[in-house]
Amino acid sequence: MEQPALLEMRGISKEFPGVKALDNVNLTVRAGTVHALMGENGAGKSTLMKCLFGIYNKDGGTITLDGQEINFKSSKEALENGVAMVHQELNQALTRTVKDNLWLGRYPKVGGFVVSERIMDQKTREIFDTLEVNVNPKAIMSTLPVSQRQMVEIAKAVSYDAKIVVFDEPTSSLTEAEVEHLFRIINMLKAKGCGIIYISHKMEEILRISDDVTIMRDGQWVATRPASELTMEEIIKLMVGRELTNRFPEKTNEPGDVILDVQHMSGKYTRLKEATFQLRKGEVLGIAGLDGSGRTEVLENLFGVMTRGGGTITLHGREIQNRTPQESIKNGFALLTEERRATGIFGIRDIRENTVISNLKNYLMGGICLNDKKMKEDTDWAIQAMHIKTPSQKTQIRSLSGGNQQKVIIGRWLLTKPEVLLLDEPTRGIDVGAKYEIYQLINDLAKEGKGVIMVSSEMPELLGVCDRILVMSGGQVAGEVDAKNTSQEEILTLAAKYV
């Protein structure tokens, strides 16, 4: 039986300065089905949803909901007309209570402007009971663990009684049991005749719960097929646009002796507990784990961004402290941070400044004046060596693509002549081609004898690029696997060990 189309998006286009984010994209969602939307980071999935939800104004195309053409100008309009969304980033008022967040924007009123706490309590209980969500409605949001906050967000989206519910990567911070819980909720919505759009990177999830799958690549529609006719390999092929075999460059590095020995490293204020591991010369060590498992903490404790509570770090047999980033840089460490835009680039400054910023003392003449010529030469070197595509050194870094920005930052760190590179999600938000180049760079660095520690939430990437993988779970090292002889299943099992 063929269910009727509930939502039809036809020929949607959206352009940002310099980027064609969406190019003639189609999406048809049938009532009572789950439609998975897949694609690499930057493929345009979230942008498409933001056009539907009224956060962005689309430049072209039509959207039809229940036979009527719609064009929402704000989230408020979308919500009022039966489109709700669980956003990728948790957007919550953390200083307020759970129920205040749940009913934000539509508080039950008496007398026109007075909020009725009684009705709010009652409706909160009803929705939490129906969905079997076990969260205290009076708790302040910031005191809850991320997974519970995510469940509140899901309950909120469901509570709008919407015809279309969009889930944008809802499971990234959920445990396995909570994912099952979410699927029960989704099945409930399906039974009610809702149309569900489900965005996720997790293939097993997609194949399990979706009816249709639409795949996007680089802002374009690639294919829409019934999920039952698709396999994981086919989806990847469609997403990447080429065979899986050449997603990663050939590994040519050869790990040597141990250079870095970390014993019982714990965070003073963070959940990192007793992490012990070694890194070899010329080795790429991956760190896997769920969000909040302590992956980033390993790098940031090592680099002195976070305060270490205990443990020792030994580099070349000599114990070092790495209390602050300055000290760590002197000791030959470099850290590529997770949030490129927030903590990596200096957006409005030019390529040259972004390249030399960690290495300024090397350009001093007489200890006072910076040597422009030398800075220019080094920046030229970085642009060539990293294959950075930029009109000039004087271009603002924010006008480059994510991949080129990332290459500038890697170039910045290479100028400090590091021995140990700490890379936190080095390919996040980067298009497929640029990813390959970053992988090649990582491989080359290891080949030159540098030690690389790389955190990633994309499992295939870890398997394709690393020599060994450390799996974190609940702030602890849950295990260590050889990248050549392991599987996604083994890593996932380890990642759930201390959750």
Place this chain on the structure above:
Amino acid sequence: MSNESKALAAKSKSLDAKQVGNVLLNNALIIIMLLVAAYVAITQPSFLSPRSLVNLLSLTAAYLPVALGIGGCIVLTGTDLSAGRAVGITACVSASLLQASDAANKMWPNIGTLPIPVVILISVGLGALIGAFNGFFVAKFKLHPFIVTLATQLILYTTLLLYVQQGNNKGMAISSLAPNYRNFVVGNPPLLNFGKIQIPNYVIYALLLTALMWFIWNKTTFGKNMFALGANEEAARVSGVNVLKTTIMVFALAGAMYGWAGFVESARIASNTANTGVNYELDAIAACVIGGVSFVGGIGKISGIVIGVLMLRLIFVALPLVGMDQNLQYLIKGGIILFACALDMRKYLVKK
């Protein structure tokens, strides 16, 4: 087993000690201020005389409306530097419309003396308009409130300087206010007249205003939207809150408070110049910060603001009694603001 339970008990005890320490530290400023007040009360018993306490109460009531208004701007992670000048202009407008009909050099000789409710409406309405102007620029052009209200402050000052030149006033102080106006504000309600101890009407008004603001902040959609907006603007937007309207309303409400404060201030001081109200915003911001309204955004309580205003006045009533040099007051204010903000940030800093 017993060893374990002992260890557990010791652990919970040390945790309690840590919690107590935290509570003490978080309220350190208020504790210090109370200690100062206690010291003054012991060495100078006159501090606790009914007369002195009524004075303290009256001053608190006079400064409270501006703080209640500015508190909302701080909840939105903003501020309002134009508050003092807004008080000044509404005070001068109120005074000029309520001069006694036989006042010499009456600014507007032809209007007589307007009914008091009309002047209240004009003053509060003018204040709200100034606030809405601020809010519009903050919300529409995404300007930082610091810049917008700095500009407004300067614009208002010129407007004020020009206004006091109008009519027959020629830049003089606006005085000789109508007796019924003076009486409406600083007169004593019959029920609160205990012989020598006389509590002025505006204390009652301040109480009513506090109740009204508490209601608005805690019980209305507008109040909840304001807190949500201060805590996370994007979350509020995607949940369907009208960010533009809410921001304008928060600033307009603050402006209405300044308008009321101007109306009261005018009669309280009795003689108004272009300098009336100057720097009131600084005392109000300090009071809010002492009372726990955080610049982090989305955090604050009306009760905190009342305590903040009271504490600040307490210090300035108490210290002169023990012979403090008047020149030290700015140093003390500065110190209090710095200390209060540092303590506040400590609560919300996420240690890494």
